[in-house]
Amino acid sequence: METPTTYLQWGFLVISLPNLMLILGMIVVFVVALLAPFPAEPDDLDDEAAAAGQPGRDTGQQDRSSGQPDRSVGQRNG
């Protein structure tokens, strides 16, 4: 606790190891949030599929769980 932390230096860039770990962790969380499936209620998916004029629940599930908002809207309406 009282010992100084480790610092990493690359040219003129200097960063402490804890700060670097935090930034890398945030990047990981951001990427996971983009890719991880988002939980949805089956009834919601039915409503969504019906509203979009698509018969299949699986398609809606795929759209919702992809974590890709752009693709999901495009598929439902394209």
Add this chain to the structure above:
Amino acid sequence: MPAEVSQVRPRETRAARRRPNWTAAVRDRIARALPIERLLPERQPAYVGSWVYVFGVVAIASLIWVVASGVVLSFFGPGWWHISRVGRFVNSIHFWAVQLFFVFTVLHLWGQYFAASWRNGRAATWMVGVVIFLVSLVAAFTGYLSQQNLDAQWIAVNAKDAVNATGAGAFFNVLDFGQMYGVHVMLFPALVVTLVAVHLILVRMRGVVHPIDAPPEVAEVVEAAGEVPGAAEPAATAADITPAASGPAS
């Protein structure tokens, strides 16, 4: 005869004869800009169903913990939060809630930046969010200065020259504990909470921005619902809708 005339007088006529006043004007404007259906919507666009949209909610949850633990700390004071075991625990909650607040605020900022969420009349929402982030930085800085320990003294002594160089040192003295503690527990919490409230209201008024490559018909529906307050309910008109319970807007 006069009594009969008054009975058949249309209500619209009486309303038209009502003297205009600012209370009614403000009320009508609020009702038009933010109807209750939009303030507390039941459904959200489908693209909100992503973990990216949870970052803002987590940041707000962290802010609630920051404020709650800060209120407790302000009641008992530095002696309590440095010596008492419970005080140190609450102090730690305050500290780590701040860390979470900044982590998720930055993640939320990343998400909105890459979505270009200032599009289609949402510049104010974006700018208020950026201001929240900047004000929060100063709030956290005054928090470090309010710890009442060697760490706080070290930060204050090292920061004074930088602050003085900006010219702000004349009225923002980082070596003045009373001033730093005062603005930390009163001014900045009120400022951050107020700005967050404005940010949320703007999100409700304008809605969540549609994806960049959304088909034109989707964009038109969503934008029409957001740009004409009260003209249409976004959830009822857009085809890409899902219940809000599965995707919090942020």
